[in-house]
Amino acid sequence: MRRRTFTTSLGAAAVAASALPAPVLAKPGPQGGDAYSWKNVVVNCGGFVPGIVFNETEPNLIYARTDVAGAFRWQEETRTWKPLTDWVSRDKWGYQYVVSMASDPVETDRVYAAVGAYTISWDGNNGAVLYSDDRGETWGVAELPFKQGGNMPGRGMGERLAVNPADNAELYLGAPSGNGLWRSKDYGRTWAKVESFPNPGNFVVDPDNEYLSDNQGVIWIDFDQIGGKIYVGVADPADPLYVSEDGGATWQAVPGAAEALGNADGNRTIPKQSAVDNTNGYLYVITSWDPGPYNGGPASGRGGRIQRLSTQTGEWTDITPPYNPGRPVPGFGAVTVDRQNPGTLMASTCNNWGPDEILFRSTDSGATWSLSWDLVSENVRTDRFVMDSTDSPWLDWRGTDNGASYAVKHGWMIEGLAIDPHNSDRIMWGTGATIWGTESLTQWDTQGELIGENEAGERVALPVDRFTVGVRAEGIEMTWVRDLAALGGTLVSAMGDVNGFVHTDLGRAERMFHGGWGGQSLDYAASDPDVIVGSGDVHSDTAGHVTVSTDRGQTWQDATRPAGVQNGSGGTVAITADAKVIVWSPNNTDKTPFYSTDRGQTWQSVQGLPAGARVRSDRVDASVVYAYSGGKFFRSNDAGKTFADTGATGLPAEGVDDFRVAPGNKGHVWLCGRSDKAEVATGLWRSKDGGTTWTRIAAVDLAIGVGFGKAASRRGYPAIYISADVEGQEGIFRSIDCGTTWIRINDDAHQWGFAGSAITGDPNIYGRVYLTARGIVYGDIA
Missing domain, CATH: 2.130.10.10 (YVTN repeat-like/Quinoprotein amine dehydrogenase)
Known part of the structure; x- marks a missing residue:
């Protein structure tokens, strides 16, 4: 865990x-807030x-x-x-x-x-x-x-x-x-x-x-x-x-x-x-x-x-x-x-x-x-x-x-x-x-x-x-959830111990979509959410760490495994907005990240990224993929083949478990920082220019996870959900004005210990949020 x-x-x-x-x-x-009702996604x-x-x-x-x-x-x-x-x-x-x-x-x-x-x-x-x-x-x-x-x-x-x-x-x-x-x-x-x-x-x-x-x-x-x-x-x-x-x-x-x-x-x-x-x-x-x-x-x-x-x-x-x-x-x-x-x-x-x-x-x-x-x-x-x-x-x-x-x-x-x-x-x-x-x-x-x-x-x-x-386990939920992808009517989860699930009915236990694969990371193509990629740990010398679905998670095809990548190297995976290129960054290895233009059947080495960098794709521009490692932020303008340091300064050198890219907004990247060390900066950062310049959100003292859901209004910015400390209070928060103001949406009866390392809103239902807690918890405005 x-x-x-x-x-x-x-x-x-x-x-x-x-x-x-x-x-x-x-x-x-x-800022006060809506009352929420909370349930578990049933596993x-x-x-x-x-x-x-x-x-x-x-x-x-x-x-x-x-x-x-x-x-x-x-x-x-x-x-x-x-x-x-x-x-x-x-x-x-x-x-x-x-x-x-x-x-x-x-x-x-x-x-x-x-x-x-x-x-x-x-x-x-x-x-x-x-x-x-x-x-x-x-x-x-x-x-x-x-x-x-x-x-x-x-x-x-x-x-x-x-x-x-x-x-x-x-x-x-x-x-x-x-x-x-x-x-x-x-x-x-x-x-x-x-x-x-x-x-x-x-x-x-x-x-x-x-x-x-x-x-x-x-x-x-x-x-x-x-x-x-x-x-x-x-x-x-x-x-x-x-x-x-x-x-x-x-x-x-x-x-x-x-x-x-x-x-x-x-x-x-x-x-x-x-x-x-x-x-x-x-x-x-x-x-x-x-x-x-x-x-x-x-x-x-x-x-x-x-x-x-x-x-x-x-x-x-x-x-x-x-x-x-x-x-x-x-x-x-x-x-x-x-x-x-x-x-x-x-x-x-x-x-x-x-x-x-x-x-x-x-x-x-x-x-x-x-x-x-x-x-x-x-x-x-x-x-x-x-x-x-x-x-x-x-x-x-x-x-x-x-x-x-x-x-x-x-x-x-x-x-x-x-x-x-x-x-x-x-x-x-x-x-x-x-x-x-x-x-x-x-x-x-x-x-x-x-x-x-x-x-x-x-x-x-x-x-x-x-x-x-x-x-006789109904009501007990305790899966080790590492990542979530909400596609609207379908929720995909990557889990460390029980692989992962594709839920079309949140109230029913589904059959896991993969066996022998400890799920770590998920992504989907912004222009075609039926195309999903996942990365996970495997314990076979021949099995691939990346798996691909082209039918919204109903069936999956495992990618091949590049030479020299060891077991347990799931890392993070991204797919470009047009579903044409997969970028995979394995962890627990000295291998630099890879990209594939044939959905993982063959791989080439990425240029310009250190081993273990975290990768995410832009949600609008299919040519742009982002990466973070050790306080440096990188961007690719050729669909993940080569990367360059954006030159950004002031980002935390450690304690960044993830960063996410806002849907429908080219170049909008949000990065979470948390650390137990007093000398390491913590909080939430936002970039509107593809990671070149960053603004720290003043109200957020520490951020664990960030995700996006349906906007509150037709032309509004996507609702932002964070697991964080805001103005000295820990909790799950929502912003509908691009991070200017925040409301706490959980209450003291629903805190779940360390929650929200993966968090995302629903693209079709305003106010709905999914997060890692005791298994997968989701909340709706009551």
Whole structure:
């Protein structure tokens, strides 16, 4: 995900809450403004859902946490999720990265979220615990004196945040980075370190890689309601589990835990998740050699275990499923118990990459297990359920079934797996792309075996009455949107993780237009918007980075790849106003930009541009293409073949994520500048002469993205939309007078953290704006 660094500081061991409920009324913009209504362009998730939390005492009260898009609450009447953290402002952007959630089982209106983006230098902010007394409609904030990592390795472990069911004013929080165990005794308002807890963890994935170098710390907290014990899992293979029998006053290492949880088959493993059966008196713990979510499967024979601890006797029993089709025993991702049927539990693999993830189910406390699918032969498998991706047709990734490897999979990165404590038939699980679920789960137990033998002793598939698993992600939107092109009736998006989409119906999930292509940049021909070009990252040595459509995105043809361009070099792409020339500037390479006069079938090197320059075409003059690099602005007057520095001065040398060209106005270029460095100029610049001279827009202090839409009047200048700071206020702004005046069009309930790195208006609908936020958000004048 794109990131921005801010700095704060807190140092007290006990930190007080700041009462900052999510506002519902807009602050007025610098010039006042129209009221806007906001919706998502529907993709249905498109990112990682590491946690699904059912309230244990109130039916249908369910929360989902995402790694980059905030928290959500289930709405049973519509079977959709409601976003709860769109109020997060840009300076607190990390609050949309949710580490853990806890739903109060006693006072069920109370809910909590531990938040924070990164525990390393990428993020200058500390984490926080958000608390709500109205199911997430409004929130208070308890800031913490350490960072939390909602988008760090290990974010699917936990839950790190837990409410004590015996005293619901008391919460526990497991911290990363050696910060230990923390506790609140006043419903999450203030927090203090549990000084008596002896082990802050020590497990590091890779000390030589900054992203993987953090101590995973204290992982989860669970409560034995039979004996009143509190269990805490720690990322320390030599000492992975602790227990308190006196309400958290003192803590002891659990005997036998190191052998059971920390050293599976001679490999160092850690206890990723736990689940308690408070009827039979069991604590179930899954382990893996990697905290996930990217690794965790059987690497070099390394895997994990499922261990069962009798909370009354202290006896450990290894209940690891004995069979993983064609692979070593995997690392596990999640574990859940059926509270309506004690003794029934399920677990998932984590990144069992081929041919699919596996869900395991036991109805006898782990003594025996059945699998969600099994191999009949190398290329034939039999399944307990059908995966129905109708509501998210893109989940086939534009692939087809290939033997035992299906295009639509159980998923990957399965670490959020939960059986409804009130309904044994309902289960949901999060993946790296969606949430799957069913309300027919117990049919599994009547199906019997999947594989048998015929008279010749050969493995054969047995008949199974399969149930259906479908998408349960509606309302969650979290795609990594890198660019947008609004053509009027058609919206095209380039996305980093899920490639890209062509939407003709904003309220329906479409099939992605490209597979295996991490979209970066889009452009269309001003005189013929049916002609669209896109650039993206590819991970094949032969695949082209540029793709072209001549029928408004219905079909696409990949361009060839110039010699020497490496993988992952999507960069930016432009097409001249007459659709005759494509200019492509790859990134992550020392190759200078290229141009093509045959829609990418052959390429020639551009003259006069440095490698990695950003390129855009003029919207009127087909001979003009623009470029920016390192504070210099370039122009081509021969359709992108050669470029020259315009000699412009005063532009920022860094912090320019993009510049855009106004439609219908020859030579009108707008450039955004943002930076965290005080010595670097920030703001919004405008040129009316093709980039030779520039005027800084005085009211704009910092600009992230700029785009254009239909003018307010027949002969007016295109409406300009920016994500910016205007006169000291951050937000989404619109100008209809060429940037002379601005109005803020979003409100404090709709801020979406760091939003608007790509933003554009609609060419046919005045006032409509599309922007990158939590996925793609669009707004209309209410």
